[in-house]
Amino acid sequence: MNTAHKGRILVTGGAGYIGSHTVVALLEAGYEPLLLDNFANSSPSVLERLHTLTGQSITCLEADCTQTDAVLERLRPLHVAIPFAGIIHFAAYKAVGESMARPLEYYHNNLGAMTSVLRWMEELGISLLVFSSSCTVYGQPEALPVSESAPMQPASSPYGHTKQMCEQMIGDFVRANPSCAAVLLRYFNPIGAHPSALLGELPLGRPNNLVPYLTQAAAGWIPPLTVFGTDYPTPDGTAVRDYIHVCDLARGHVQALDYLAHKPGICQAINLGASEGVSVRQLIDTFTAATGAPVPHQTGPRRAGDVAQVYADTTLATQLLGWQPQFSLADALRHAWAWQQQLPETSRP
Numbered sequence: 443m444n445t446a447h448k449g450r451i452l453v454t455g456g457a458g459y460i461g462s463h464t465v466v467a468l469l470e471a472g473y474e475p476l477l478l479d480n481f482a483n484s485s486p487s488v489l490e491r492l493h494t495l496t497g498q499s500i501t502c503l504e505a506d507c508t509q510t511d512a513v514l515e516r517l518r519p520l521h522v523a524i525p526f527a528g529i530i531h532f533a534a535y536k537a538v539g540e541s542m543a544r545p546l547e548y549y550h551n552n553l554g555a556m557t558s559v560l561r562w563m564e565e566l567g568i569s570l571l572v573f574s575s576s577c578t579v580y581g582q583p584e585a586l587p588v589s590e591s592a593p594m595q596p597a598s599s600p601y602g603h604t605k606q607m608c609e610q611m612i613g614d615f616v617r618a619n620p621s622c623a624a625v626l627l628r629y630f631n632p633i634g635a636h637p638s639a640l641l642g643e644l645p646l647g648r649p650n651n652l653v654p655y656l657t658q659a660a661a662g663w664i665p666p667l668t669v670f671g672t673d674y675p676t677p678d679g680t681a682v683r684d685y686i687h688v689c690d691l692a693r694g695h696v697q698a699l700d701y702l703a704h705k706p707g708i709c710q711a712i713n714l715g716a717s718e719g720v721s722v723r724q725l726i727d728t729f730t731a732a733t734g735a736p737v738p739h740q741t742g743p744r745r746a747g748d749v750a751q752v753y754a755d756t757t758l759a760t761q762l763l764g765w766q767p768q769f770s771l772a773d774a775l776r777h778a779w780a781w782q783q784q785l786p787e788t789s790r791p
């Protein structure tokens with residue numbers, strides 16, 4: 443690990459899937475992450491695994507981001523002791539289907555947490571922000587690959603709306619506070635796990651995302667995977683997405699912080715994806731070729747709200763951040779399988 447000290451970074455939602463991998467990348471790059479999480483969708487045991495992996499003890503504030511003032515008063519003395527150079531804001535609810543059923547919870551949590559983060563920046567004088575946005579802000583784009591200049595389409599879910607609204611809030615905030623700067627990282631589909639198999643994605647309950655569902659189905663933990671839609675206008679009829687290894691994504695956050703250090707007043711959206719469209723069928727075949735494990739699956743009708751295909755133009759990430767993915771799709775699926783295989787039976791949904 444690089445021990446040079448580049449500054450302390452507040453990582454909201456840092457115990458979650460992408461947050462925990464980003465904590466490792468921050469430490470490797472010489473930043474000092476301080477986590478803030480209420481464990482709504484994660485477990486404190488991730489802190490022990492981070493310790494095992496990095497050899498460093500990680501500080502985590504157990505707190506709810508929506509409690510703006512109470513958390514501010516806990517952050518203030520920490521900031522006085524060692525100032526926060528920036529914030530990476532992951533904390534949010536993220537299940538599209540659940541957001542349709544429980545929209546108010548999504549608006550309350552995702553917009554409430556966003557408001558708090560911006561308030562903390564204002565009150566404490568923290569100038570850099572990296573925000574977890576999503577390709578859902580594009581809806582079904584008119585042209586592919588989709589670049590950051592593509593017009594936003596109406597989001598297909600309350601979750602998508604919260605990402606669009608958070609982006610607007612950050613834009614307005616930076617305009618009013620030009621000494622601040624932000625990068626809105628629009629993730630495509632993060633998959634995989636840390637190569638050590640010490641960190642990975644463990645959804646509470648039955649997985650919503652394709653790869654954790656696939657690995658749990660391959661392990662026989664849950665019923666066969668349903669491939670939703672086989673009549674899309676794509677080469678094999680199944681939906682096409684852009685899958686990015688979570689460690690590559692994590693590194694993108696560090697590079698975004700480095701980039702922001704000398705860019706006051708900027709609010710820049712940047713895609714992070716593999717720039718490659720992969721169909722559900724291709725994903726299943728690549729998984730079996732990479733791991734030798736068959737995936738029990740069946741086909742079903744299209745799911746409401748799913749777009750046919752979306753994949754990223756990542757030219758800007760390369761130009762501005764010097765970022766490029768290093769892991770292949772097969773690597774990501776092998777790592778996801780290694781993670782699945784070490785999970786104890788007690789993790790079974």
Ligand SMILES: NC(=O)c1ccc[n+]([C@@H]2O[C@H](COP(=O)([O-])OP(=O)(O)OC[C@H]3O[C@@H](n4cnc5c(N)ncnc54)[C@H](O)[C@@H]3O)[C@@H](O)[C@H]2O)c1
Binds near residue numbers: 459478482532574576
């Ligand atoms: N995983 C994906 O497919 C994906 C794709 C695009 C964008 N994103 C965004 O990336 C971010 C991280 O996603 P993830 O996959 O790591 O999700 P995750 O659920 O694993 O991590 C989110 C973390 O935030 C915490 N959290 C939620 N609300 C909180 C609150 N009010 N206060 C404190 N902590 C809170 C949860 O406990 C969890 O640890 C989210 O903003 C998500 O919307 C994820």
